[in-house]
Amino acid sequence: MHELDRHRALERLVERPVDGRHPTGADLLLESEAAVQEGADHVSSIFRAVPVRVRYLTDPACSWSWAAEPLVRRLMVEFGDSLEFTWVMGGLARDYTAAPGVYPWLLAHWLEVAGESRMPIDPLLWKEAPIKSTYPACMAVKAAQEQADDGGYRYLRNVREGLLCLRRKLDTTEPLVEAARESGLNVERFRIGLQSHAIVEAFGVDLEEARTVPDAVRAAGKAVDAHGSGDRLPFPSAVFIGDDGERHGVYGQASYDQLRGAAESAGAKPVGAEPPGVLEALRRFGRMATLEVEQVCRLPEPRALAELWRLAADFEVKPVRVLTGWLWEPV
Incomplete structure (x- = not known):
């Protein structure tokens, strides 16, 4: 370097x-x-x-x-x-x-x-x-x-x-x-x-x-x-x-x-599509924080957490512990 x-x-x-x-x-x-x-x-x-x-x-x-x-x-x-x-x-x-x-x-x-x-x-x-x-x-x-x-x-x-x-x-x-x-x-x-x-x-x-x-x-x-x-x-x-x-x-x-x-x-136009589902968002971005799932999927915190833990229980999502919270990644 x-x-x-x-x-x-x-x-x-x-x-x-x-x-x-x-x-x-x-x-x-x-x-x-x-x-x-x-x-x-x-x-x-x-x-x-x-x-x-x-x-x-x-x-x-x-x-x-x-x-x-x-x-x-x-x-x-x-x-x-x-x-x-x-x-x-x-x-x-x-x-x-x-x-x-x-x-x-x-x-x-x-x-x-x-x-x-x-x-x-x-x-x-x-x-x-x-x-x-x-x-x-x-x-x-x-x-x-x-x-x-x-x-x-x-x-x-x-x-x-x-x-x-x-x-x-x-x-x-x-x-x-x-x-x-x-x-x-x-x-x-x-x-x-x-x-x-x-x-x-x-x-x-x-x-x-x-x-x-x-x-x-x-x-x-x-x-x-x-x-x-x-x-x-x-x-x-x-x-x-x-x-x-x-x-x-x-x-x-x-x-x-x-x-x-x-x-x-500046002239940008929203695509007008429905927000993605949680798993769809994770597959697009890879690892995401809970707040990112809330924002991208337009979900309140309780619903986002419930869906993330449901997917984790089904082994479709892996939770990654961070000192002050969680990251989530698709399996």
Whole structure:
């Protein structure tokens, strides 16, 4: 793994695109297809709308980003292909060890987030296997994005669960490579990418984006101290970009109605389908928390729990105990 504290590419926060694979400008938002109707003497132009782009600024170890996962997954279900997510790695902490007493504070903070959000969290990571930095995990997500057909979401989710629920020390090469294997990625390609300068530069571009705070966000008091490198956007932040290029941002903790409103303002359309059943949702997403099942399947907590335990009793679902709650995965 690169020595991040002395890497010039990160220090200057690269501004240019990386070998054509990390565009920083706006993409075309409409694609035109010409269709000639048989027997007609004219050509009709059929326009296919490109999905609303969502730039989601986060960090794999961000507890509030973990708390927002139920809302993100509900967006994915309710809007389908109308939304296209890009996971921007904002770099939560370059070096935790530089802040005395930070690990006990993080342990208490994660407990508070678990209590407020109802998402399962195991804060004993900070006592038994504390990570020194979140930068390696951020870079690993960038490496996953080079080959994953889902934009790296499955890998990001795997690392999130490992850190926040399973007490996995994911801040060095081999554990991050193992997470790639579990996520179905080409391990050798991932390993090469993780060590490459291109990935460092791609992460640098993400860092710069996270540290570009709009005046309105700063005026609203939502800018966050980036620990020695100025201010940054709060995590998570979601910026919805429609076909007119206008940005509709939701910064920091938010309700589902706020996220949905920003998506619709940018031009996204709900698919209008009925919510999935519990088993259907689990088969789509893999492991889910109880609150995620409630949100995605639109069920109250008692009904969601009753259905999950019924499926567990029928050996169709496996419960995974986390210190402050449960995760559920299809058998």
